[in-house]
Amino acid sequence: MRGNISDIEAGVIWTFPGGIHPPERKQPASDKPLRRIALPQQLVLPLRQHIGQAGDLLVAEGDRVLKGQALTKPGLTNGLPVHAPTSATVIAIEPRATAHPSGLSELSIVLSPDGEERWIEKKPLADFRQHDRAELIATIKAAGIAGLGGAGFPTAQKLAQQKPLDYLIINGVECEPYICADDRLMREHAEEILTGVDILLHITGIEKALIAIEDNKPEAIQAMRDAIAERSQFALRIVPTKYPSGGEKQLIQLLTGRQVPSKGLPMDIGLLMQNVGTAFAVKRAIIDGEPLLERVVTLTGEALQQPGCVWALLGTPIAHLMEQAGFTPDNLPRVIMGGPMMGFTLPALDVPVVKTTNCLLAPTEKELPPTRQELACIRCGACADVCPASLQPQQLQWLAKAKDYDALEQQQLFDCIECGACAYVCPSEIPLVHYYRKAKAEIKNIAREKAKAEIARERFEARQQRLEREKEERLERHRKAAEARQKAKQEAQQSGAEDPVQAALERVKRKKAEAANAEAPATNDKPQKSAAVAAAIARAKAKKAKQQAADAADNEKDES
Template sequence: MSDVQANKHDFSANVIGHFPGGVHPPERKHPASSQPIRKLKLPQELILPVRQHIGPSGKVLVKVGERVDKGQRLTEAGLSQGLPLHAPTSGTIAAIEERPTAHASGLPEQAIVIHPDGENRWGNKHALPDYHDVEISRLLELIQEAGIAGLGGAGFPTAQKLAQQKPLRHLIINGVECEPYIAADDRLMQEHADDIIAGIRILQYITRCDSVLLAIEDNKPEAIKAMAEAIDDNPQIQLKVVPTKYPSGGEKQLIELLTGHQVPSGKLPMDIGLLMQNVGTAYAVKRAIIHGEPLLERVVTLTGESLQQRGNVWALLGTPIQHLLDESGFTPEKKQRIIMGGPMMGFTLPITEVPVIKTTNCVLAPTEKELPSPGPELACIRCGACADACPATLQPQQLQWLAKAKDYESLEKHNLFDCIECGACAYVCPSEIPLVHYYRKAKAEVRNIAREKAKAEQARKRFEARQERLEREKEERLERHRKAAEERKKMQQEMQQEAQQKNSDEPGSKAEESTEKPAGKSAAVAAAIARAKAKKAAQAAKESPEESNSAKGSES
């Protein structure tokens, strides 16, 4: 029995429920939501980190100095969770080296650097406009080969997510985009609604799911209108407008809004018959299957009062953040922060020479007045505001204390990994405690400990396997020696038997000689004895006359 059958959830497509906690920060999506997506001029270089998704990176396929075409694969897909990387435009491979990446630490990772040639020359494309004649397994291969990862979250490989074999009740398409400032999905839905619906139909075909719930937050009226027109009379796709509340776009929170049911702790939506994809991912799937184009660019919101031209742009993967700022009229302040992502879940970049990657949805350049820097961390006053705001019904203050104490076992018992790092707790904290920072660090430590345990377990298994192998080889060696000894003994016995058989078949030879030798020796002994007796007899006969003469003399 499947997990879906075991959990008889009565999902209703008309449910618009609620989830616990949540906050209402200022939205600040204007003017980005009202400006058309614009194209940028090519940067002087594109910096492409080899790994831009959850999973291992692939082997680099190009060399420095090599000319590449647009869409050409730069890396292999690698293992099951691996995704290939493609050239966003034509040009020359200028370097393969470590470069700072889009991470709060700014630590360098291996990257491929391309100098564009301005020709935008495409390589080979493999379009499948009539995908209904293609095996689902082949479509999944094409999605993986296109390098598509989830564009609305952590960057999980889309093909692997779609390949799950459990039956689905609903395919949920997430167009909520609840984070303040960000309007990338909003503008994509306004301008490319038909492409998104085409991508949704491909996802339906792959998952064999007849029910699609397309969710959009009620603060996006133009996107709602565009998507409703694109859906038209399709009864399998239902448009669901959800109330504005942060973080309603979180996977588990949106599921609770749409179905009234919670995803159990430690489980996935798939376990209760649900699968969620972002509208941007659906668009990318359409481009990959229908047009044969890998993931080369994405919509990025450029906003903040330090920018003169705020809005959304089509940014090639690998575009340096500094190039985006320069193209938007950036006027930096003395204490300027550049945030990748939104103000709730984003992070401050240590430098601006990091690139746009597959999961980059926003670059925020606020003024200090617009978005003041956090103040000094104060002691927790145990007000409980963080617990009230937590959409995952956790105890944020308890998690923080355990994280500071490095009590990782208790952290797991208190469901640390149910935290979605939405930042609602830190947003309401009067002591300005960077709670999410503590959780991220603790999660990293727990994962590191788990990796070390796994490595130790693997080492133990390898050691035990080696010992078993050595013991087995020793026993096999002893057994070979035993068998060899038995063979030698058997051969000796056979040789002796053959010799005895040969002797019995030759009676006049050595056997008779051996009997004659003792007989001849006995005769010689007998002759010697006879001679000795004869000598004694002669001696006795000689002495007898002398004794008789002496006897006669004495009588006279």
């Protein structure tokens, strides 16, 4: 069913299939106001903190940088820059472990803060309505803003689309257990969030925004309701508490009755969605001239003595945040980045906060028991009942284990939002999402390799075509030259003139004959020179014989 505009304007709330109701456990972290923590001794900034490629370095080891200074610039692949969260010295540029289940390293910039908080010159655009769309999008991109709801998609790239849209949806649902970062942000900074929404409406040309909040956040609801009281372009929508109602496709279905098509985007059905944290970051970038340097992070779990939400500078080591929250690990120390449903256990605590870090959960073993050994599927069908994307999780699991990637794509594997609802209800403790993530990664790798092979094939074929074309061009030139010679010969014969080719050959022959004649005198002189030499030799012999005869006569006289 597709909701029409009149139903959407009336505030009708639809539903989506599946879903679960896990324990919320948002308190006591949600009850405490936002606070700031001590500056860490080091900040580690991975060059890539968003969907897409890393930018190009702008600094080197030993450089002193100011707060807000760009440390990278977008490369040819249209990435996002990262900025210095405080004034500091660059002490290293090297691979460091990042917040990823694999624990793999990424090239990172390591800063040593100087504690002086010296800013770059800010360039705010306070009256944003006097600036055109392209300038505002460029400013948002230069500020390094990515979606702060967890996906990390570059905000400027999302805003640059040209399709006409009906509504801008601002996601403040935050449905996953424990996480309350958006809740506290809405309670304390509602006016600034709405200013950011105003900027987004101006950029996109959309006339109205729907602000969605789950009904388990009464304080945030009241704060936002008060802030929009005199803003007719905003409408507040309260959605029932059900996980994963904060998923993009699920929230769109709740608010509009529309369904995002498989492999499609919200803008394909006239909608655009942004997170409340992203709207707040847009306000600070445009109105205050500040790039994305920090974000709200929920610190929670029974292993923490001081749970709550904090402003964390990007690059802050997780160990520093845990220390500030009074981390007291039990026999099985675990820190989960994200919530218990979609988060993952960190391989180490020296990884940094990045743009998509919204929660750090440190549960005790009693509070959140570790996953037990996986058992065989009993085909109960519970996973299919709770799937919000109407998929067949057990079928996907079998295909993933069999590495039948063609069948997985036919079964719409990539429609899975990895919410973890299926694994939550599985009585056999099967980590279903793990299999889906692994299969998705392998399919993407295969697609990349196919793309590389296709590019190589196209380049080879293009080279072969070029060589063949050059060969044909040479043959054509030779053919035309031969035809020109033949034509000239025929014209010469018809006009009675001498054949130019034959004339050229005759000239060559004459030159050779002249050269041979020039060498002939030197050859004829050889017999004359030989006769002269022989005569000289004969004279010498005669003289010598005469001298010998005279000497013999003298000897005879002496004897007589």
